[in-house]
Amino acid sequence: MGEFGDLFKSDDWKKEKHIPVIEVSGKVGKEEVCRVNVSVGKEIPHPNTTQHHIRWIEVYFLPEGGHFPYQVGRFTFTSHGESTDGPDTSSVYTNPEVSFSFRTEKPGVLFATSYCNIHGLWESRAKVG
Numbered sequence: 001m002g003e004f005g006d007l008f009k010s011d012d013w014k015k016e017k018h019i020p021v022i023e024v025s026g027k028v029g030k031e032e033v034c035r036v037n038v039s040v041g042k043e044i045p046h047p048n049t050t051q052h053h054i055r056w057i058e059v060y061f062l063p064e065g066g067h068f069p070y071q072v073g074r075f076t077f078t079s080h081g082e083s084t085d086g087p088d089t090s091s092v093y094t095n096p097e098v099s100f101s102f103r104t105e106k107p108g109v110l111f112a113t114s115y116c117n118i119h120g121l122w123e124s125r126a127k128v129g
Contacts, residue, residue, distance in 0.1 A: 008113065008123040017044040018122045020057055020112035028107050028129035038075075038112045039097035046096060046116070050087035053080040054096035055115045061128070063108040072102050072110075104128065 011019055021042040026034040040046055040054045048054065056076045060069035075098040083090035096114065107129025114122045 008121045009119075010123050014043045017041045017046045018054075018114065018116050018119055020114045020122060020124050022059075022110055022112050022124055022126035024110065024126055024128055026101070028104055030103075030105050033101045033103055034128055035099070035101045036072075036110065037097070037099045040114050040122075041096065048077075048080060048093050048096065050080045050082040052118050053077065053094075053116070055117055057096060057098055058113045059100075060111045060113075061102070061104065061108055062111065063104060063106040064129075065106070066108065069111060073098065073100050 018040060021039050023037040024034055026032060028034065036059065038057050038059060040057065046054055054077055056074065058071065059073040061072050062069040077094040077096055079092045079094045081088040081090050081093050109125050110128055111123060111125050
């Protein structure tokens with residue numbers, strides 16, 4: 001049995017539809033706000049059906065020189081076309097994309113993880129500041 005971290009897969013988001021893509025704008029500073037967008041399936045759309053969907057995205061921030069990351073967000077997607085009439089019979093499908101903002105006085109690294117109900121855990125990272 002391997003380590004938990006070994007379960008996470010990563011790849012180039014332009015070739016793989018499961019990779020969380022992190023886009024950051026804004027500045028690092030006491031009164032500044034960093035704006036973050038994380039999406040799964042940016043270049044190659046993920047199906048997001050009842051049978052095959054992204055269940056959640058989590059985002060962590062590790063400040064430069066820090067010893068552990070801070071969880072800055074957890075986003076759960078709960079509508080994948082299911083209804084009492086069966087799979088893919090609803091007209092409501094969530095899209096695995098989130099936007100949020102946070103403040104930090106230090107530069108660092110954002111880590112995004114996502115979970116596909118069929119293909120497991122995925123991760124990516126992006127520098128802040």
